[in-house]
Amino acid sequence: MSRSSFVSLARRASGLMLVVGALGMCGLAVSTNGLRFYPDDPIAREPESQDASKAQPYFIGSLYEMTTNLFVTAGYKPSGTRAQNINTIDEVPNSNWFTNRIGTTPVTVEEIVRGTNRGAPPDPSRWILTREKTSGSHPGFTARDAKGQTWFLEFDPSYFAEGATGAVAVATKIFWALGYNQVETFLTTFDPARVDIDPEATLRRPSGARTRFTRDDMNAILEHVARRPDGTYRIVAGRLLRGKILGGFQYDGTRPDDPNDVVPHEHRRELRALRVFGAWTNLTDLKASNTLDTLITENGRTVVKHYLQDVGSTFGMCNDLHEWDLSYEHFIQGNTTRKRLFSFGFALSPWQTVDYVEYPSVGKFEGDVFDPGKWRPQTPTTAYLEMRDDDAFWAARRVAAFSDELIRAAVHTGEYSDANAETYLGDVLIKRRDKVLRTYLTAVNPIVNPRLNSNGRLTFENAAFAAGVASGAAAYRAAWFRFDNGTGETQPLAETQSATTTMEAPRDLPTAAGSFVAVDVSVESEAHPAWRRPIRTHFRREGQGWTLVGLERVPESLSQGRVTHTQTR
Amino acid sequence: MQRIGLLMRFIVVAVVTHGAAESVAAQVPDTATREAALEQRQIEKVDTLHPYVPGKTEALFNRAEDILVNGVPRWHPFFESADYGGGFTLGVGYAHHVSPYNMLDVRGSYTILGYKRIEAELTAPHLFHRRGSLSLLGGWREATQAAFYGFGMDTSLDNRTDFDFQQPYGSATLTLWPTRRLLMLRGGAELSQWSQRSAEGSSFPSVEHVYTPATLPGLGTKTTYLHSQGTVGLDWRTSPGYTRRGGFYGVTLHDYADKDERFGFRRVDYEAIQHVPILREAWVISLRAIARTTYNKDDQQVPFFLLPYVGSGSTMRGFTSHRFRDQNGLTLQAEWRIMANRFMDTAVFYDTGKVAARRADLDLHGLKSDYGFGVRLHGPFATPLRVEVARSPEGTRLVVSTTPIF
Numbered sequence: 001m002s003r004s005s006f007v008s009l010a011r012r013a014s015g016l017m018l019v020v021g022a023l024g025m026c027g028l029a030v031s032t033n034g035l036r037f038y039p040d041d042p043i044a045r046e047p048e049s050q051d052a053s054k055a056q057p058y059f060i061g062s063l064y065e066m067t068t069n070l071f072v073t074a075g076y077k078p079s080g081t082r083a084q085n086i087n088t089i090d091e092v093p094n095s096n097w098f099t100n101r102i103g104t105t106p107v108t109v110e111e112i113v114r115g116t117n118r119g120a121p122p123d124p125s126r127w128i129l130t131r132e133k134t135s136g137s138h139p140g141f142t143a144r145d146a147k148g149q150t151w152f153l154e155f156d157p158s159y160f161a162e163g164a165t166g167a168v169a170v171a172t173k174i175f176w177a178l179g180y181n182q183v184e185t186f187l188t189t190f191d192p193a194r195v196d197i198d199p200e201a202t203l204r205r206p207s208g209a210r211t212r213f214t215r216d217d218m219n220a221i222l223e224h225v226a227r228r229p230d231g232t233y234r235i236v237a238g239r240l241l242r243g244k245i246l247g248g249f250q251y252d253g254t255r256p257d258d259p260n261d262v263v264p265h266e267h268r269r270e271l272r273a274l275r276v277f278g279a280w281t282n283l284t285d286l287k288a289s290n291t292l293d294t295l296i297t298e299n300g301r302t303v304v305k306h307y308l309q310d311v312g313s314t315f316g317m318c319n320d321l322h323e324w325d326l327s328y329e330h331f332i333q334g335n336t337t338r339k340r341l342f343s344f345g346f347a348l349s350p351w352q353t354v355d356y357v358e359y360p361s362v363g364k365f366e367g368d369v370f371d372p373g374k375w376r377p378q379t380p381t382t383a384y385l386e387m388r389d390d391d392a393f394w395a396a397r398r399v400a401a402f403s404d405e406l407i408r409a410a411v412h413t414g415e416y417s418d419a420n421a422e423t424y425l426g427d428v429l430i431k432r433r434d435k436v437l438r439t440y441l442t443a444v445n446p447i448v449n450p451r452l453n454s455n456g457r458l459t460f461e462n463a464a465f466a467a468g469v470a471s472g473a474a475a476y477r478a479a480w481f482r483f484d485n486g487t488g489e490t491q492p493l494a495e496t497q498s499a500t501t502t503m504e505a506p507r508d509l510p511t512a513a514g515s516f517v518a519v520d521v522s523v524e525s526e527a528h529p530a531w532r533r534p535i536r537t538h539f540r541r542e543g544q545g546w547t548l549v550g551l552e553r554v555p556e557s558l559s560q561g562r563v564t565h566t567q568t569r
Numbered sequence: 570m571q572r573i574g575l576l577m578r579f580i581v582v583a584v585v586t587h588g589a590a591e592s593v594a595a596q597v598p599d600t601a602t603r604e605a606a607l608e609q610r611q612i613e614k615v616d617t618l619h620p621y622v623p624g625k626t627e628a629l630f631n632r633a634e635d636i637l638v639n640g641v642p643r644w645h646p647f648f649e650s651a652d653y654g655g656g657f658t659l660g661v662g663y664a665h666h667v668s669p670y671n672m673l674d675v676r677g678s679y680t681i682l683g684y685k686r687i688e689a690e691l692t693a694p695h696l697f698h699r700r701g702s703l704s705l706l707g708g709w710r711e712a713t714q715a716a717f718y719g720f721g722m723d724t725s726l727d728n729r730t731d732f733d734f735q736q737p738y739g740s741a742t743l744t745l746w747p748t749r750r751l752l753m754l755r756g757g758a759e760l761s762q763w764s765q766r767s768a769e770g771s772s773f774p775s776v777e778h779v780y781t782p783a784t785l786p787g788l789g790t791k792t793t794y795l796h797s798q799g800t801v802g803l804d805w806r807t808s809p810g811y812t813r814r815g816g817f818y819g820v821t822l823h824d825y826a827d828k829d830e831r832f833g834f835r836r837v838d839y840e841a842i843q844h845v846p847i848l849r850e851a852w853v854i855s856l857r858a859i860a861r862t863t864y865n866k867d868d869q870q871v872p873f874f875l876l877p878y879v880g881s882g883s884t885m886r887g888f889t890s891h892r893f894r895d896q897n898g899l900t901l902q903a904e905w906r907i908m909a910n911r912f913m914d915t916a917v918f919y920d921t922g923k924v925a926a927r928r929a930d931l932d933l934h935g936l937k938s939d940y941g942f943g944v945r946l947h948g949p950f951a952t953p954l955r956v957e958v959a960r961s962p963e964g965t966r967l968v969v970s971t972t973p974i975f
Contacts, residue, residue, distance in 0.1 A: 038603040049608040050615055058621040063637070064630035087603075207666030208639060216698060223749065256619050262610045320949075322813070324849040331911040341915060345852050345907040352848045 042087035046095035050259035053302035060288040069379035083269035103398035115173040121186040150240040155225035162361035165236040166414035171311040184239040243296035248288035251381035266382035273395035279375035285313035316363020359421035367431025390553040396440035452546035456505035475524040483516035651710035654890030655684030731768035732776040755800040787872025810951035879922040887939025887961025895924035
């Protein structure tokens with residue numbers, strides 16, 4: 001054995017001894033303690049580590065879903081559980097459900113106008129109908145364009161000329177920016193004179209049999225849709241999604257055949273947040289058949305991707321011109337039913353007196369009477385009921401990131417022929433945005449973006465002030481603690497305060513790498529007593545600076561059993 | 570330096586392995602990172618994967634949805650009795666599509682008073698490019714205790730007599746919507762035979778014990794009719810089964826041709842329905858007027874069992890079925906409908922009407938009236954359940970029906 005070999009062996013042996021020694025030290029800790037923060041916290045992406053290729057399509061019946069939502073889910077008592085798919089700084093990591101876009105990174109006008117669209121639009125010079133439309137309430141077909149690509153075509157009902165198609169075009173852009181997976185959609189043209197019917201195309205008849213799709217079947221649909229003076233029809237075409245179609249997802253539970261789906265859907269923040277986004281855009285039809293799971297292969301692994309597939313029930317679009325109560329009440333709602341029953345209808349509901357400026361291309365959509373806290377989808381979902389104030393705040397910050405310019409740019413993609421209608425839709429979205437912000441950014445402590453620099457200066461922002469939905473004097477207080485990441489114990493350090501969103505940290509902050517401090521920051525504001533409840537932040541010492549690794553807007557220790565955002569049933 | 574290096578390595582390894590070991594206590598074993606912890610949960614789920622299996626209730630609802638959306642009812646309940654006044658009805662039908670749209674429905678019902686009805690109907694709903702529908706109907710019915718109280722409005726409940734009638738029938742009815750909306754034309758022909766028997770088991774006297782063929786036209790006869798009819802109507806309701814707006818205005822001409830030329834007659838029905846929505850359809854004032862007038866053919870007479878009547882679950886609800894009969898009849902109904910929610914309405918109603926021997930007497934004098942309250946469960950196009958309590962000078966009646974009032 002040479003000297004060098006001996007040294008090398010000795011080093012390896014010593015290394016082995018170090019490992020063994022280290023493990024021995026840890027063994028003590030294992031029995032009593034747990035880490036609050038992992039080295040990779042906060043994570044930016046939710047892992048999808050397992051192969052989901054065995055996931056199979058299944059059907060979620062709308063009748064069953066509606067009935068259970070109206071009569072079972074409506075009685076559901078929210079658990080008050082914090083969202084379970086968020087990272088340690090209260091944000092939603094990217095996943096096959098959600099991608100952080102607006103509110104996290106700047107979204108430009110060009111980006112929102114393009115939305116999710118990446119491929120070329122359909123070539124409408126020839127449509128070949130292949131079957132009926134398979135989802136959604138508005139009439140349509142499944143068809144191939146002149147380039148042979150498959151699209152799902154949707155028309156405007158005769159009473160909503162440009163409305164249904166415009167809503168899909170605009171809402172798809174908005175929900176893409178909000179972070180949801182969307183279907184590529186394009187406004188285009190359907191000319192019956194340039195339509196062929198695939199000889200293999202069939203249609204399910206009342207008998208249950210599928211028989212050949214005929215031109216008369218096409219005409220039966222065209223009789224009920226809005227026609228242009230030149231005999232053509234405005235349509236919105238949605239591109240066939242890649243991958244295997246698995247059907248819709250539910251707003252509670254998990255897919256039993258998807259190994260990566262481990263967070264109950266009612267505890268996914270982006271699904272809870274649809275209560276806020278839905279209120280803003282009036283997305284009333286929150287049901288499984290308006291969602292879609294697909295099985296795709298990415299980076300060599302087969303995973304399930306989740307789409308908010310149909311966001312066309314937005315703005316004033318619905319199944320009938322006379323759905324006056326839409327967005328004010330669930331289809332069946334105990335308190336309003338009782339009120340009308342016992343008063344013989346004399347106790348008026350708000351929807352009976354709202355003034356609407358009705359454009360066929362917009363429908364019943366207004367921003368003056370709108371109250372985000374009282375907004376109701378057609379049926380309640382468990383995720384909708386589980387939304388907490390911190391979920392709503394998170395959602396509202398994304399809504400706040402929509403500038404007037406972005407909203408008007410998104411609305412412009414609806415290609416409305418009536419400029420007044422386009423302006424009106426933009427105006428209402430802006431009004432409703434402001435009401436959403438006023439409701440949800442002020443309901444809880446609005447401190448965001450806390451940073452602790454190497455000089456021991458804590459800075460942050462007040463989201464409610466920044467959005468212009470609150471004003472007045474405010475004083476900020478911070479309670480500082482040493483934090484033991486192994487035991488979870490805290491030791492008070494000091495309290496500081498400031499009249500601005502910058503304050504100095506105590507001088508005796510730990511300086512060792514890997515040490516932690518916890519800072520509870522509250523806001524004194526006469527107009528907003530709820531802001532006195534502090535947010536709890538955690539910083540980890542890394543190098544010469546501090547990294548935010550933890551943020552709880554409604555700290556569990558303070559929020560036990562308290563959920564302020566509940567709804568009347 | 571080497572010692573310092575070793576010490577650093579010790580610290581690093583200790584920190585890393587400390588974290589790894591700590592994660593055991595943090596509910597996720599053997600992971601050093603958040604990502605690994607989350608992946609561990611996914612790994613654990615792999616062993617429990619299974620396809621989604623709907624529960625029994627969900628499967629049942631899915632089947633119901635399939636029937637509602639795709640119209641494949643097969644076995645279905647059937648609650649139409651042989652005639653008004655039969656009491657609680659139970660029945661069943663079996664529907665079978667004989668072509669993609671055309672359906673044969675065989676059904677039957679039986680009531681608590683022994684009313685029987687069995688029939689088969691072939692419907693072709695998609696004729697003439699969806700502008701027409703055809704119904705071919707054949708069947709037989711028996712009403713064991715049909716009521717007759719005498720002619721006119723001055724009869725009392727004590728005048729009640731009963732009769733049993735049986736009727737085999739076969740008909741063809743073609744309905745056309747030339748413009749696919751608004752204008753409705755309907756024409757049809759029916760061949761049927763009416764025969765009577767003594768009402769057995771009834772607590773009221775049988776009709777032949779009180780009347781004679783001379784005092785009651787048609788008593789004891791067996792009459793075979795070729796009944797032809799034609800309707801012209803304007804209909805802009807959402808659906809005849811349920812609507813909150815729109816109206817229907819129609820006139821129907823009937824010709825009853827008696828094979829023996831003894832009891833042939835003509836009848837004209839006038840019907841007007843108007844729904845007036847108020848407060849965005851939370852209230853609806855619904856009005857209906859029906860006038861039925863008969864015309865004798867030469868010296869033939871209208872048989873008592875086909876005389877226009879008022880009194881039933883769809884005319885004057887506070888009165889027993891067929892309470893008043895005569896040559897002409899008038900029913901006026903007003904409802905104040907109150908929306909409770911998307912699937913339930915309540916209604917306060919008022920019915921009034923009369924029968925008269927002469928058409929000229931079909932005015933607003935001498936009307937009988939009732940009032941009441943009802944609850945309806947409905948969908949967008951149908952009213953599968955209507956429960957009403959109606960009060961008239963002759964008492965209080967409960968109406969349970971599987972059809973809308975109008």
